[in-house]
Amino acid sequence: MIGVEKTANMLYLYTVYWNAIMSDFSANKPIKGRGTASKLAGRFAISLVEVDENDVPVEALETSSPKTQVRYETAKTIITRNNSPDIPFTLSVNPYRGCEHGCVYCFARPSHAYLDLSPGLDFETKLTAKVNAAALLEKELAHPSYRCEPIALGINTDAYQPIEKQLEITRQLLSVCLAYGQPVSLITKSTLILRDLDILTEMAQKRLVHVAISVTTLDNHLKRILEPRTASGKTRLQVIKALREAGIPVTVLVAPVIPFINDHEMEQIVEASADIGAQSIHYIMLRLPHEVAPLFEEWLIQHYPDRASHVLQRIMDMRGGKLYDSRFGKRMTGEGLFADIINQRFHLARRKHGLSDERLSRLDCYQFTVPAKAGDQFSLF
Template sequence: MSELSILTQAAFQPANTADIADALVNGSGLRIDVGRRRGRGAGLNPSGRFESSERVAFDDGWQSLEDLPALKTEVQVERPRSVITRNESPDIPFDRSINPYRGCEHGCIYCFARPSHAYMGLSAGLDFETRLFAKPDAAKLLERELAKPGYKPRTIAIGTNTDPYQPIEREWRIMRQILEVLDRANHPVAIVTKSALVMRDIDILSSMAQRGLAKVGISVTTLDRKLARSMEPRTSTPTKRLEAIKALSEAGIPVAVMVAPVIPGLNDHEIERIMDSAKAAGASEASYVLLRLPLEVSPLFRDWLLQNYPDRYRHVMSLVRSMRGGKDYDAEFGKRMKGAGPYAWQISRRFEMTAKRLGLARRGIQMRDDLFVPPNGSGVQLSLL
């Protein structure tokens, strides 16, 4: 195999995203062979936006690229100093979160968290879903942070960046360890996932829910299994997600259905069907988020759309831009989740009317924080007094 290194001082910088997107979707030679990326969401693996060079694999005439092995999931250990991330964004309902993993094997092509891999010197494309980072010390770090003098308990959100129940959780079990710490401390938690693996932890979540300490949001993007497999290849099937809603609900755990993301011209016609199905399965709350295409996500999504739904490419992107002020994305608070304009208003009204008809709450239940007991187990620094 030969590689071509192209020095670019602004490789994948945000200012050049539109130009790069045009190059990618028009076939720049950066696309990875389908045989190597089977079961993955992205078709590209461009260098991170902070890198000064771009490396492109190309066939030197000896069919050398055909002999490359399929991409495998690699997991590295990350040992951070703290595990609770603080947030001050005014348009999301939590001020702290935990991410047991960096990157996500689910491979959702639309994932707004993809650009975060650039901070590790990696690509938001295939690297994001194949080169992962696990935090095996997360539970111990959490225990220490909860035990700090003056800590004030509020709901911790998990799954807001990458999915805590992605496939590697079966082996690493970091999420379950975190729940065990929160359970012992009577600390409230809100979980978001696309995986039926959450049912593994029903024993802990059910016990916490009885004390008003836990709820789960299940993201159901589509009921079309073919679309789901293409768009979010390693997530649980839509049927399995509905089964998870049913199992959690029957165990007394409050469950919300999240129609997210809503992609105009692709899955927005399913809003009512998804909410109907989730309600029948036992969901008590509902929310939605419009497709978000920040930074590298835009060219990755556009390439996927052109490869899988070329007949809808122009229509989908036209509708997206009509809700984003003519751009692929508008990061302004208050608009980034819902968009603006007539089409965005129509989506909002459809969701609101369906939620009202089905009796699905728009605002989540308030969880208790008055039961909190600071941890005093192993790994917690004891007072000298």
């Protein structure tokens, strides 16, 4: 009986929670330069507070563009390990929490709930910088138990988001990796990566780096509302070209593929990527884990009310009747008739334009060594 009562209470709280979310959505208005205006509470929030509009000055209710805030963190560890069969790496390093790019679909948004912050607007305005990341990486690489394998840099959030321009944490991390002969793979949608061509070129000559560039759309209007603080699709193609001319191996990610929103561009992106020298290309279907689902629903209703229900229905068709399916082997591609059609279209375009399906260039782990430092035993010899 106690179990039944507890379950009923949980269902009641869940209903209140989601009703509060949808009520909040109805009051939100898009903010120029931000992916969402919602301050959606994280799934671990203990309580929700509703403010009566009659108790607040009108000017305080108006939507304004919040400034980006950065908190500086002294991290305790920096290398994260995973065992997912869906991704081609087991080690990763993330210099930042949150991402100013503001991509409304970002699968990393739910991680802000662990910080007691909103996966909505807080995710793109309240950022954390791990200021000791380079020193910590060097310490972990030098540990006697460390065994070298490629490290993916900037997976949860973009390592080249705007605050990197001033803080240069990613550049410091790359410098450490070059000194140790530590192979690295990077994923970004930013032009800022070209700032580090000097380090990346030297790493590429030693087979220590691979870069993946995400190209979501070539439509500037869609880019501005879907991923507002990122470079345009055409600019990203030029970044790919510059990296390839510098001898750096590059993979393109058509990600995410969103039915009725950008899926019609897939063949065009594949062709354009081949034309500017990309070596391989992959795609990822839209993923809507946890709080990302209601945020994306709100975005659809705001920007594409005429097709919102069709987009959501097609997503559910590819996710077993749900908005998200977390099963390994399915979460990146979906399943069913429509997922198969997307897959066939993509592979046909990739073969037509001669691009590879190789997920990562073969990075060399045999060059790894801990550099000698002044004061080390036998350093004089």
